[in-house]
Amino acid sequence: MYxxxxxxxxxxxxxxAILAKRTKYECPKCHKLKVARKGNALWACKSCEAVFAGGAYSFKSEAGEIAARIINEYSKSS
Ligand SMILES: [Zn+2]
Structure with a gap:
């Protein structure tokens, strides 16, 4: 182990970081606990084969959450 x-x-x-990298996460698409890290910031669901961009070592990063909130607010106003 590194x-x-x-x-x-x-x-x-x-x-x-390694623990967050190895943990499986819930898939936002099919809601199964099948999302695993595929590459750097690349997360894939083993059930429905959806691929997500996330944090480098965990599925959701703090910066990603902020970005998602901003995108959400922009899409509401337009
Ligand atoms: Zn899925």
């Missing part, structure tokens, strides 16, 4: 070499706090961050 670990960072120096610093306990950095190792904790790496462990958290």
């Amino acid at each position: 670990t960072a070499k120096y610093g306990a706090s950095i190792r904790k961050l790496v462990d958290k």
